[in-house]
Amino acid sequence: xxxxxxxxxxxxxxxxxxxxxxxxxxxxxxxxxxxxxxxxxxxxxxxxxxxxxxxxxxxxxxxxxxxxxxxxxxxxxxxxxxxxxxxxxxxxxxxxxxxxxxxxxxxxxxxxxxxxxxxxxxxxxxxxxxxxxxxxxxxxxxxxxxxxxxxxxxxxxxxxxxxxxxxxxxxxxxxxxxxxxxxxxxxxxxxxxxxxxxxxxxxxxxxxxxxxxxxxxxxxxxxxxxxxxxxxxxxxxxxxxxxxxxxxxxxxxxxxxxxxxxxxxxxxxxxxxxxxxxxxxxxxxxx
Numbered sequence: 285x286x287x288x289x290x291x292x293x294x295x296x297x298x299x300x301x302x303x304x305x306x307x308x309x310x311x312x313x314x315x316x317x318x319x320x321x322x323x324x325x326x327x328x329x330x331x332x333x334x335x336x337x338x339x340x341x342x343x344x345x346x347x348x349x350x351x352x353x354x355x356x357x358x359x360x361x362x363x364x365x366x367x368x369x370x371x372x373x374x375x376x377x378x379x380x381x382x383x384x385x386x387x388x389x390x391x392x393x394x395x396x397x398x399x400x401x402x403x404x405x406x407x408x409x410x411x412x413x414x415x416x417x418x419x420x421x422x423x424x425x426x427x428x429x430x431x432x433x434x435x436x437x438x439x440x441x442x443x444x445x446x447x448x449x450x451x452x453x454x455x456x457x458x459x460x461x462x463x464x465x466x467x468x469x470x471x472x473x474x475x476x477x478x479x480x481x482x483x484x485x486x487x488x489x490x491x492x493x494x495x496x497x498x499x500x501x502x503x504x505x506x507x508x509x510x511x512x513x514x515x516x517x518x519x520x521x522x523x524x525x526x527x528x529x530x531x532x533x534x535x536x537x538x539x540x541x542x543x544x545x546x547x548x549x550x551x552x553x554x555x556x557x558x559x560x561x562x563x564x565x566x567x568x569x570x571x
Contacts (some may be wrong), residue, residue, distance in 0.1 A: 498530075521548055
């Protein structure tokens with residue numbers, strides 16, 4: 285049996301630069317991989333089967349894990365089998381990249397199980413066909429700049445480790461719907477991604493907090509008003525910065541260190557206890 289973790293991501297910065305002729309949006313984003321993770325196991329088997337500990341999650345052919353497996357089979361020109369099991373810990377449709385991370389882990393795990401010997405670069409190209417965030421999860425750096433529709437990843441040469449409180453409302457948001465519904469002011473003055481990279485390199489948490497940005501946040505709030513209620517409550521606590529991750533509805537709260545994050549998480553759980561189904565997690569940069 286082969287076992288792999290599929291970590292979540294946070295978007296510390298997400299700016300939309302315009303709409304492309306192919307219907308996607310041109311973006312510039314700063315990804316951070318964090319230690320909240322799904323777990324996939326792979327075993328040899330007849331045909332391809334996928335099981336999951338979450339009965340609400342479809343294990344049909346539309347699942348990105350099986351789509352990744354089929355793409356590998358197609359590339360290899362063969363149909364090896366496998367039994368794949370997913371232990372789901374990352375909330376679904378929460379702006380945390382869980383499905384994309386699962387697809388990346390499937391590409392890596394089945395490449396090893398089937399002894400295909402495909403390079404990381406080739407896996408990243410195959411992954412980009414499955415989803416814009418998949419290539420990020422196929423590179424080793426915990427931080428990376430994403431360009432194009434997010435699939436062109438450049439590792440960020442920083443060694444900083446961050447701590448966050450992650451707040452995940454129970455609502456689910458479609459990335460496609462959020463992008464399609466959003467109205468972007470492309471000429472407005474905004475922080476630059478260079479500012480965040482400089483802050484990460486210098487370990488300046490104050491500067492980092494000031495540069496957190498997400499152009500998708502207003503549309504995510506419009507579609508899920510609970511986000512604004514939670515965000516306003518979070519900003520009343522002693523924290524450095526609060527932003528929506530990706531297309532939401534999850535929010536990440538930047539903290540000074542692990543002790544600060546753990547203390548804040550306890551306060552947030554108490555404050556948000558009337559909001560049934562809202563998850564509060566302490567997460568750190570995943571190596």
